[in-house]
Amino acid sequence: MAIVSDTLMWIVIAVAAVVVVALVAGLIVARNRRISLEREREEKPKAGRYQAGGGIAFAPGGEDAPPRHPVEERTEADGEPGVGDDAAVPRDAPRRGLVDVGLPEEQPLPQPRQAPEPEVPAAPPEPEPEEVPSAEGRIERLRGRLSKSRSALGQSLLGLLGAGDLDEDSWQDVEDTLLVADLGASTTTEIVQRLRAQLSARGVRTSDDARALLSEVLTEALGADSDRAVRALPHTVDGTKQPAVVLVAGVNGTGKTTTTGKLARVLVSQGRSVVLGAADTFRAAAADQLQTWSQRVGAEVVRGKEGADPASVAFDAVKRGVDAQADAVLIDTAGRLHTKTGLMDELGKVKRVVEKQAKVDEVLLVLDATTGQNGLAQARVFSEVIDVTGIVLTKLDGTAKGGIVFQVQRELGVPVKLVGLGEGPDDLAPFEAAAFVDALLD
Ligand SMILES: Nc1nc2c(ncn2[C@@H]2O[C@H](COP(=O)(O)OP(=O)(O)OP(=O)(O)O)[C@@H](O)[C@H]2O)c(=O)[nH]1
Structure with a gap:
């Protein structure tokens, strides 16, 4: 009897031990699974081989953050979600799902005024900024205006090739055509x-092949990806807004003013405030202009x-400009011959004096395209x-x-x-290499 009860007791103990071991093992496996899931989740955003296709778009700060998923701005036109979208409801779906939107806080109703406010004299109406055609419009104009260059360069080249x-x-003949159009010896070669x-x-x-090839070679020679942005927008220095300072220089009559x-x-048509500096003090008419x-x-x-001293x-x-934020x-300087040392020194002084209080962000040299090779000599000295x-x-x-464009940039x-x-x-x-070449060849 005693032997039977001993055996029973051992069986119970063995079963209990197996159950305990099974429970512990189950817990460990479950825990490991949870950890590995979390790791997976942690590692996901690294997205190792992801390469951004374009540059980061920046915008000025101080504006309200846009909603995280503004449905109306989603680009998918075919109902397919795009990269970065959540499981978006296609544009053309009859109904969108529930979207959390922030509700405006309840505003108290405006109270009727107790007493009429004292009359403030009406400010004179702001002058309406004149409408400026878009960049595309200007390029169209460029096409039209380049007719002379076209006949000299593009058409002869296309004819030959x-x-x-x-x-x-x-x-x-191809070489001569390029030289006559002022591309310069090294660019031509x-x-x-x-x-x-x-x-x-x-x-x-x-002739279509020839056009495509010519367009490619000329655009490349112009440096299609150069940074041509004019640095004329403000920046911040030690938390204070600083205007961009643009100095405009060149020989007489090139078109600086x-x-x-x-x-x-x-700039003004884009809502920017501009101060013009009439540092051409030689010619009263220039300041009037x-x-x-x-x-x-x-x-x-x-x-x-x-x-007066132009530098002052x-x-x-x-x-x-700094005081008025x-x-x-934009500083218009007097025309000066690049060969006159005294005048060139004076221009250097204008820049140095300005830089005592603000960095000059852009120095624009105005060249008259009709002066051809001489423009290059001017550019070298001014530079x-x-x-x-x-x-x-x-x-x-x-x-x-x-063609002087090619030479000036290259040299x-x-x-x-x-x-x-x-x-x-x-x-x-704006100067755009591809559009310029297009205009030459059209
Ligand atoms: N056809 C044409 N004429 C231009 C262009 N830019 C300027 N002009 C003309 O060129 C002449 C000289 O222009 P300004 O702006 O007075 O030249 P500037 O360089 O300031 O002259 P200075 O101060 O005397 O050195 C004016 O008659 C302008 O109308 C242009 O792109 N095309």
């Missing part, structure tokens, strides 16, 4: 070499007495004195020498940022 196999004489290599490699036979006025017009522009576009102008006028303009200060950051090529509407390493296409207030366009 589209003719099929080229002999040495024909290549000589480089372009011809590339054309020769590609023409046979690609087996170019039709006109370009300064046109640029101010574009800038003042007229300022009235026309709704910008403030700072000018000195005739014959420029200094005052920047000071005014303007967005940009040495004031460290040019961008070129404005004016009067492209009246020249067959648009100075400074991008052409703007082009002048006429005397009108809207005849200033």
Whole structure:
């Protein structure tokens, strides 16, 4: 009897031990599973091979954060969710699911006024910013205005290349065409070499092929991806808003004042506040001309007495811009021959004096496209004195020498940022390599 009860007791103990072991093992497995799931969840966002396709878009701070998933801004037009979307309800679905939206806090109803407020004299109406055509519109204009350059460069090149196999004489003609259009010797040699290599490699036979090749080679020679943004927007220094300072320089009559006025017009039309500095104190008419522009576009102008030190006028303009928290200060300087050392020194001084209180963000050298090779000599000297950051090529509407763009950029390493296409207030366009080449070849 005792033996039977002992055996029973051992069986019970063994079963209990097996149950305890099974429970512990089960707990450990369950715990491990949970941990591994959490790890998986932690590691997901690393997305190892993810490569962003485009640059980060920035916007000025201080604005209300947009809703996290603004349905109306989703780009999927075909009902498929895009990258980054949650399981989006397609645009064309009859009903969207529930979306959490923030409700505006209850506002107290406006109380009727007890007593009429004292009358405040009405402020004079703000001058309406004049409407400025879009960049696309300007490029269209560029197409139209470049007719002369077109016949000189694009059409002759297309005629030559589209003719099929080229002999040495024909290549000589291609070279001459590029030289006549002011592309300069080194750019011409480089372009011809590339054309020769590609023409046979690609087996170019039709005029469409020739056009595509020419367009590619010329666009590349212009540096399609150069940074051509004009630094004319404000920035912050030690928490304080600083206007962008733009210095406009060049030889006499290239179009500095006109370009300064046109640029101010574009900025003001985009809601920017602009102070113009009339640092051309040689010619009273120049300051008057800038003042007229300022009235026309709704910008403030700072000018000195005739014959005043241009550096001090420029200094005052920047000071005014800083004090008034303007967005940009555009300083128009007097025309000067690059060969006159004294005048070039004076220009260097203007920049140095301005920099005592604010960095000069953009130094625009205005070149007259009709002056061809001479423009290059000017650009070199100006660049040495004031460290040019961008070129404005004016009067492209009246020249067959648009090719100077290639040379200036190549030799100075400074991008052409703007082009002048006429005397009108809207005849200033951004320079875009592909569009420019298109305009040459169309
Ligand atoms: N066709 C054409 N004319 C232009 C263009 N830009 C300026 N002009 C004209 O060129 C002339 C000289 O322009 P300004 O702006 O006075 O030149 P500036 O460089 O300020 O002259 P200075 O102060 O004397 O050195 C004016 O008649 C302008 O209307 C352009 O892109 N195309």
